[in-house]
Amino acid sequence: MTAPTTPTREGLEIRLEELKRSFGGVTALDGLSLTLAPGELVALLGPSGCGKTTALRIVAGLDEPDSGRVVVGDDDVTDVPASKRDMGMVFQAYSLFPHMTAQQNVEFGLKLRGRDSRGRRTRASEVLELVGLSAHKDKYAAQMSGGQQQRVALARALAIEPSVLLLDEPLSALDAKVRAQLRDEIRRVQLEVGTTTLFVTHDQEEALAIADRVGVMNQGRLEQLDAPEVLYSRPASAFVASFVGLMNRVPCQVSGGRADVLGRTVATLPGSVDAGSGAALVRPEQMSVSEAAGGADGTVVHLSFLGSYSRITVARPDGTELLVQVPASTVPGLRVGSPVSVSLLAGELLVSPDLA
Template identity: 65%
Template sequence: MTEPTTTGRRAEQGVAVRLTDLRRTYAGVNALDAFSLDLAPGEFVALLGPSGCGKTTALRCLAGLEDPDSGTVTVGGRDVTGIPTSKRDMGMVFQAYSLFPHMTARQNVEFGLQLRRQPAERRRRRAEEMIELVGLSPHIDKYAHQMSGGQQQRVALARALAIEPQVLLLDEPLSALDAKVRVQLRDEIRRIQLDVGTTTLFVTHDQEEALAVADRVGVMRSGHLQQIAPPQELYSAPVNDFVADFVGVTNRLRGAVSDGSAQVLGGAVALLPGSATSGEVVVLVRPEHVTVQPAPDGGGNAAVVSASFLGAHGRVIAAADTGDQVTVQVAASAVGGFPPGTRVVLTPTGEPALAVSAD
């Protein structure tokens, strides 16, 4: 497991979190199975995985909304496993905005401070600071129905941060928003988290969100943490085929391993640690790690199935003569050069890849 690391101001402001050997069972199904996770002070960790993998259960156990069957939850060196949610000093933002409809943005942000019996002037000043932090000062006196979904979620974030929580918990807070607003708000959440320095656990099923904002990303499956690592490491060096398939697009290409490398598409691919070391294998190759060129005289080793323009880049899907379907990332300007049926040469770039047994 990659160790948590933070630097400077974030480490000074944040608090360490440790989930140790958590187990949680529902109707005989293990939602969490000996699940352990450490967050360094000020670190932003994302949990990623398919529905039912246990990521939200882990967050709810940390929040105190669920009691684990066994295991411990430690925050700042203090065991909080049996302590109720109201005494855990955590800010929470969920998929549903959950704003009080009869309150303005200011009043919603002040609510938690009011429960903590903060003086009126302190509440007013803190609410204004938080509303400014999320970029909603012009909307401070609006009600929920007068704001867009993205604006409401910003208010929910400001409300969670206003109480200066030790830990910020984000449970798929962007999934109800449209694509453009999601990107804007995810970047805003990261900016604010870096500025404030609160230790943060973010649960999502969206790999792009997780890779874009987190210091480390943990991929879960059936209650287990498969791998946790910085985004670039997770993408470029997956520890197993589940992680490789779940994070990003992956080609599964048949080949053979010999002399420490895999032979695939007529080229050699270096092997990542944990790869099969001999025999017939399936090599997990990213689309950007394969090149495609029109074949002279109708030769080559594949035929184009389709070519798509995706804005910043293009995608060519080809049927290899081996029977494999191969996705290749190309420059957007190159898409028009690969009409369906075109014979092409597919070549691996040689970037290290994971090879798993073909059995």
């Protein structure tokens, strides 16, 4: 992969201000406010029906908010038609014209904007090279793989040099290997071009890998917006903790901003219960296991070898189970039925007020 270069243009700030949108009696957006810095890539992540696609469609001008504003740079574009918003979009469906070559598909938007034929050819060649498809410029959609077609769709969106790039689940129709490759390619291109980008996905790995910041949405609201590593390690709510990554809910007692969890006392993160019983939210990699010489904390009931790491399910005497993820090299002697000790590695945890 080519290293990112200096952006070819400066991106614009995007502000979503108190957006509300309902469909019948269903609230899709409930006062969503979000600011994207110039040149930033923000991913909106969440379950189906959380409002992320509605937000993107409102930014694109394909839907209208019941209230609130969309501001791009210094311009309020809330009432501006989609065709006048200077935005590039890439959807899940490639939507290429089957009777056009890759080059012609990329030139199409430029033709609509009145660019002369020589300028269209030059610009299309530039963006096809940017996405690594110069050698395929004369191919039709049916002659290209899914990943290549999506690269053409990306090149077509970038060819018009939009002030904003909108990506709506662009990788979900691809197989896992191609999805990972194209995900990295989109990020490389976005960094090189410098376009402010809103990326909508339901795939948490995709969001964490590609974005400067990730926003987790739930029932039309933004639960948390943070850098990927902060979102993962310091979730602001039980919903975020459970939705992003794997999570154990371990019964514990809280007092004075500290929780007793798996034989250790650790600090609680903001948003935790103040006192009494709760459920500590513990990532699988925040624990370790070892064969128990004496009193065991539980018994191995399932063990999965996943290459560089292993996932171990430990059944505890109280009937609960723990999912632990450790380097594969640390568990050579463990097998189903092995009595084990479980140690907590985390120094601070979010404690939810319920065990459900």
